[in-house]
Amino acid sequence: MNRPIQSAVFVVLSTLLASAPAVRAADEPAAAVATATIPAAEAMSHVGEECVVEFVVENGRQHDDKGVCFLNSLKDHREKGNFTAVIFRDALARFAADGVADPADEFMGKTIRVSGLVAERSGQAQIVVASPTQIEVGDAADAVSPDAQDR
Numbered sequence: 001m002n003r004p005i006q007s008a009v010f011v012v013l014s015t016l017l018a019s020a021p022a023v024r025a026a027d028e029p030a031a032a033v034a035t036a037t038i039p040a041a042e043a044m045s046h047v048g049e050e051c052v053v054e055f056v057v058e059n060g061r062q063h064d065d066k067g068v069c070f071l072n073s074l075k076d077h078r079e080k081g082n083f084t085a086v087i088f089r090d091a092l093a094r095f096a097a098d099g100v101a102d103p104a105d106e107f108m109g110k111t112i113r114v115s116g117l118v119a120e121r122s123g124q125a126q127i128v129v130a131s132p133t134q135i136e137v138g139d140a141a142d143a144v145s146p147d148a149q150d151r
Contacts (some may be wrong), residue, residue, distance in 0.1 A: 060104030
């Protein structure tokens with residue numbers, strides 16, 4: 001290959017590599033990505049985004065026969081503004097393996113932070129929890145309020 005073509009190929013490859021996302025091994029943990037921590041009441045405005053939603057579990061129920069658990073931010077899960085963390089059968093088995101047989105009972109009344117992709121279902125915001133690592137128990141004193149950005 002002659003010199004001008006080699007130089008052009010080098011420039012093109014360098015540009016492509018510089019703009020490519022970093023590659024990591026499958027077993028290597030992802031680097032901490034800055035995601036917004038938001039109160040449950042704001043979750044609907046973040047549908048389609050990776051977020052951390054913080055709320056006090058006001059209502060929760062595990063349906064063993066259906067293989068699903070719901071953790072709700074409001075006492076009435078149908079109320080507008082409710083946020084739900086949904087845990088399906090496979091993830092419930094992971095919680096049980098970590099010593100949490102009933103997440104609804106475990107987290108009731110506690111402030112939790114749920115990380116993941118905010119989705120909309122039946123007019124309500126939710127995150128489907130696939131792993132216990134997506135839920136972190138916090139302190140009610142640390143809870144995010146809608147005016148937290150003003151502080």
